[in-house]
Amino acid sequence: GENVEQHPSTLSVQEGDSAVIKCTYSDSASNYFPWYKQELGKGPQLIIDIRSNVGEKKDQRIAVTLNKTAKHFSLHITETQPEDSAVYFCAASGYSTLTFGKGTMLLVSP
Amino acid sequence: DTAVSQTPKYLVTQMGNDKSIKCEQNLGHDTMYWYKQDSKKFLKIMFSYNNKELIINETVPNRFSPKSPDKAHLNLHINSLELGDSAVYFCASRGSHVGYGYTFGSGTRLTVV
Numbered sequence: 001g002e003n004v005e006q007h008p009s010t011l012s013v014q015e016g017d018s019a020v021i022k023c024t025y026s027d028s029a030s031n032y033f034p035w036y037k038q039e040l041g042k043g044p045q046l047i048i049d050i051r052s053n054v055g056e057k058k059d060q061r062i063a064v065t066l067n068k069t070a071k072h073f074s075l076h077i078t079e080t081q082p083e084d085s086a087v088y089f090c091a092a093s094g095y096s097t098l099t100f101g102k103g104t105m106l107l108v109s110p
Numbered sequence: 111d112t113a114v115s116q117t118p119k120y121l122v123t124q125m126g127n128d129k130s131i132k133c134e135q136n137l138g139h140d141t142m143y144w145y146k147q148d149s150k151k152f153l154k155i156m157f158s159y160n161n162k163e164l165i166i167n168e169t170v171p172n173r174f175s176p177k178s179p180d181k182a183h184l185n186l187h188i189n190s191l192e193l194g195d196s197a198v199y200f201c202a203s204r205g206s207h208v209g210y211g212y213t214f215g216s217g218t219r220l221t222v223v
């Protein structure tokens with residue numbers, strides 16, 4: 001089955017800095033890579049996703065990149081704000097269940 | 111209207127009891143899931159149902175029994191609760207034609223004492 005590794009487990013940045021979270025996956029058949037943000041006491045919420053036929057996708061301050069050859073994908077957040085503080089999960093799937101990474105706790109200090 | 115709603119939000123119960131968690135989605139999605147999130151925040155798939163049929167049953171103790179009366183509902187019944195069952199349980203749903211993203215409920219925090 002699919003295995004998703006996510007790094008780092010914790011990331012502390014100053015407000016305004018950029019943050020990068022990296023994931024690797026094992027199953028070359030995976031073709032869908034979403035990112036979720038989980039705030040305290042809430043369920044994970046989809047913030048951006050990318051499919052295997054695309055190398056990069058942007059949505060305002062958030063971007064995701066995918067390197068299919070290396071089986072790597074990354075989340076980039078620019079101009080971080082305190083409200084970006086949360087746990088972020090990457091995930092990968094083919095046509096069935098999503099497999100999640102173990103999460104990254106992002107702390108943005110004012 | 112909440113897209114995926116779970117009840118209850120909090121559940122505190124004694125070891126050995128039987129409890130149920132309910133989930134409903136109003137998105138018209140075909141597939142629903144139960145995930146368990148442990149204290150380290152790891153999200154692990156438990157069950158998946160597609161149009162009321164069980165399609166994934168991970169290595170979960172048979173004390174856990176999902177039931178899907180219709181494709182909008184997926185309930186989770188747990189028998190003989192143990193301390194190790196304490197976790198946050200998330201219901202999620204996924205449509206078949208609008209991409210592969212899941213919509214999660216807000217979770218049920220189960221504490222077994």
